Amino acid sequence: MAETVLSIRDLRKTFGALKATDGVSLDLRVGEIHALIGPNGAGKTTLIHQISGSIKPDHGTIHFRGEDISRLGVAERARRGLGRSFQISSLAPEFSALRNVMLAVQARQGSSFRFFRPVMTDRSLIEPAMAVLEQTGLGSRAHLPAAELSHGERRQLEIAIALALGSKAFLFDEPMAGMGPEGSRQLTAFLDRLRAQAPILLVEHDMEAVFALADRISVLVYGRVIASGTVDEIRNDAEVRRAYLGEAS
Numbered sequence: 001m002a003e004t005v006l007s008i009r010d011l012r013k014t015f016g017a018l019k020a021t022d023g024v025s026l027d028l029r030v031g032e033i034h035a036l037i038g039p040n041g042a043g044k045t046t047l048i049h050q051i052s053g054s055i056k057p058d059h060g061t062i063h064f065r066g067e068d069i070s071r072l073g074v075a076e077r078a079r080r081g082l083g084r085s086f087q088i089s090s091l092a093p094e095f096s097a098l099r100n101v102m103l104a105v106q107a108r109q110g111s112s113f114r115f116f117r118p119v120m121t122d123r124s125l126i127e128p129a130m131a132v133l134e135q136t137g138l139g140s141r142a143h144l145p146a147a148e149l150s151h152g153e154r155r156q157l158e159i160a161i162a163l164a165l166g167s168k169a170f171l172f173d174e175p176m177a178g179m180g181p182e183g184s185r186q187l188t189a190f191l192d193r194l195r196a197q198a199p200i201l202l203v204e205h206d207m208e209a210v211f212a213l214a215d216r217i218s219v220l221v222y223g224r225v226i227a228s229g230t231v232d233e234i235r236n237d238a239e240v241r242r243a244y245l246g247e248a249s
């Protein structure tokens with residue numbers, strides 16, 4: 001079995017009397033997309049926030065790449081390689097896609113020895129930045145300003161930046177939201193390739209995307225995982241159909 005990258009054990013979170021997370025345990029393994037689905041209010045976003053560090057659980061542990069990160073803040077978890085949801089606002093829209101990624105490469109390398117060198121001609125930045133753009137399918141768009149990229153391509157650029165900064169796994173909360181059918185198709189194809197570089201915990205309501213992408217699916221209802229398995233196992237699970245898929249299809 002593939003190595004476990006992220007391991008969550010018995011996570012609990014209450015808001016007043018509401019059990020938003022009620023003893024959740026799940027794993028994310030190398031090379032996989034693990035989808036988290038469930039009805040509105042099931043606790044998916046609350047769970048993602050506890051993993052990224054923006055909400056403190058009442059109970060439970062989170063291990064990432066063998067390390068207990070349960071007590072670390074958001075920035076520390078990100079620094080260890082836990083990539084957060086898409087944050088398009090962090091792009092510099094007037095800079096080219098290449099320059100956006102070069103700045104990330106530079107931030108990761110540390111800039112103390114290169115302050116006198118012009119950034120845009122520095123091969124030690126250009127080469128790794130171009131490699132990441134190629135990996136993320138943006139090689140041919142490298143010289144366009146970020147503002148001129150499509151919505152889907154900006155999301156790809158955001159991921160390219162995260163990879164350049166050292167992200168080793170991603171938490172995505174509804175990445176398909178607001179995308180048209182073509183954008184969703186492109187993003188689905190992109191996430192399909194991305195899993196080989198960094199596994200993904202994917203919260204998504206778009207069942208077509210989930211069934212196309214997921215290696216495993218966990219179904220959350222009232223803060224509890226009621227089923228976990230392959231796409232076929234989940235599609236054929238009577239309790240899941242009753243609690244969720246029946247209403248969605």
Ligand SMILES: Nc1ncnc2c1ncn2[C@@H]1O[C@H](COP(=O)(O)OP(=O)(O)OP(=O)(O)O)[C@@H](O)[C@H]1O
Nearest residue numbers: 015016018020038039040041042043044045046047
């Ligand atoms: N800060 C908060 N204070 C009180 N209740 C909260 C808070 N955040 C979330 N909740 C409640 O916790 C429950 C889980 O919410 P959450 O947003 O995690 O669900 P979700 O599965 O992501 O839903 P959706 O699919 O609609 O995005 C809901 O009942 C919600 O109203």
